Amino acid sequence: MALGLKNVHKMFLQGSKPPPRYIVKESKFGLVDRSPPLAPIPTINLSLLLSSSPAPDEELEKLRSALDSWGCFLMTGHGIPPSYLKKVLNATKEFFELPIEQKEKYSRRSSNDGEGYGGDIIFSEKQVLDWSNRLALKLLPEDQRRLELWPEIPDGFREILHDYPVKIKGILDLLFKIMAKLLKLEEDSFLNQFGERALLLARFNFYPPCRNPNEVLGLKPHSDKSGVTILLQDDEVEGLQISKDHEWFKVPVVPHALVVNIGDQMQIMSNGIIKSPVHRVVVNPEKLRVSVSISNEAEQDKEIGPVPELVDEKRPRLYRNVKNYGAINLECFQKGEVAIETVRI
Numbered sequence: 219m220a221l222g223l224k225n226v227h228k229m230f231l232q233g234s235k236p237p238p239r240y241i242v243k244e245s246k247f248g249l250v251d252r253s254p255p256l257a258p259i260p261t262i263n264l265s266l267l268l269s270s271s272p273a274p275d276e277e278l279e280k281l282r283s284a285l286d287s288w289g290c291f292l293m294t295g296h297g298i299p300p301s302y303l304k305k306v307l308n309a310t311k312e313f314f315e316l317p318i319e320q321k322e323k324y325s326r327r328s329s330n331d332g333e334g335y336g337g338d339i340i341f342s343e344k345q346v347l348d349w350s351n352r353l354a355l356k357l358l359p360e361d362q363r364r365l366e367l368w369p370e371i372p373d374g375f376r377e378i379l380h381d382y383p384v385k386i387k388g389i390l391d392l393l394f395k396i397m398a399k400l401l402k403l404e405e406d407s408f409l410n411q412f413g414e415r416a417l418l419l420a421r422f423n424f425y426p427p428c429r430n431p432n433e434v435l436g437l438k439p440h441s442d443k444s445g446v447t448i449l450l451q452d453d454e455v456e457g458l459q460i461s462k463d464h465e466w467f468k469v470p471v472v473p474h475a476l477v478v479n480i481g482d483q484m485q486i487m488s489n490g491i492i493k494s495p496v497h498r499v500v501v502n503p504e505k506l507r508v509s510v511s512i513s514n515e516a517e518q519d520k521e522i523g524p525v526p527e528l529v530d531e532k533r534p535r536l537y538r539n540v541k542n543y544g545a546i547n548l549e550c551f552q553k554g555e556v557a558i559e560t561v562r563i
């Protein structure tokens with residue numbers, strides 16, 4: 219494992235307790251509570267939003283309210299068959315259950331490399347470490363793929379890496395158009411800001427069980443650095459929590475539904491109308507959990523900022539224009555800071 223850190227999976231298999239660097243301390247985000255109330259986030263049927271023009275008022279209203287209150291909703295009617303989603307989850311589990319040495323072939327190549335297999339990137343000695351392993355890969359633009367980090371095992375995993383993101387990208391593009399129309403903007407207002415060479419990133423998350431589940435987090439509180447993240451949750455084990463008005467709520471596991479999580483780049487572009495929620499992941503004492511997130515980000519050299527039509531006297535500009543927001547967010551996340559506050563005017 220990079221940096222001589224222990225692998226959390228190995229620690230679980232060996233029955234060791236989490237070392238001090240993993241223990242969550244009291245912070246502005248509160249302590250670990252593994253069973254907060256269920257988040258009443260809506261389930262929205264994408265096919266209904268697309269079926270007729272204009273889309274049904276009831277579905278649009280649910281979307282509007284999800285975007286400005288939770289910044290998160292469950293999406294059905296997305297067109298990806300349940301059997302395919304199951305295949306993605308199974309392949310993810312199989313990859314993480316491989317012997318550690320086999321996975322290490324795909325490890326991050328340096329301590330601050332954002333891609334590959336591993337744990338947290340270390341920014342400071344004080345950083346609390348996450349009880350998880352990840353495999354992070356850039357999928358688009360195609361000429362930036364680092365295929366040496368794309369696992370060849372288990373069988374079919376590479377095929378999933380090629381096919382699944384194409385399906386998700388189609389959904390993302392539709393969502394950006396629907397959100398623009400909802401805010402009475404030109405359909406491509408958001409898509410144009412992300413640019414022709416927008417990034418598409420995959421993150422496969424693996425949370426081994428932990429014998430002290432109330433003392434660690436699988437993933438620290440953060441808001442996503444993306445435009446939008448589409449998350450495929452484990453269909454058996456819950457763990458994702460979302461924060462609203464400084465309280466934590468459990469995100470329900472709904473079979474075959476994908477979780478749509480708005481990221482900071484959409485909050486910036488929409489001048490704060492669409493919210494990017496802070497969320498975290500708790501771990502289970504007995505069961506492992508996996509999840510797969512696919513997210514987009516603006517082209518690295520492209521400046522993003524609030525869409526001009528969303529700035530007026532009543533709603534002054536909330537965020538400055540910013541380039542390469544992903545890097546700002548990543549560092550804040552590891553330090554336990556709220557990234558979007560650093561670009562607020």
Ligand SMILES: O=C(O)CCC(=O)C(=O)O
Nearest residue numbers: 421423442458499509511
């Ligand atoms: O594992 C999960 O449910 C959430 C993962 C997540 O928040 C992320 O990958 O950004």
Ligand SMILES: [Fe+2]
Nearest residue numbers: 440441442497
């Ligand atoms: Fe996230």
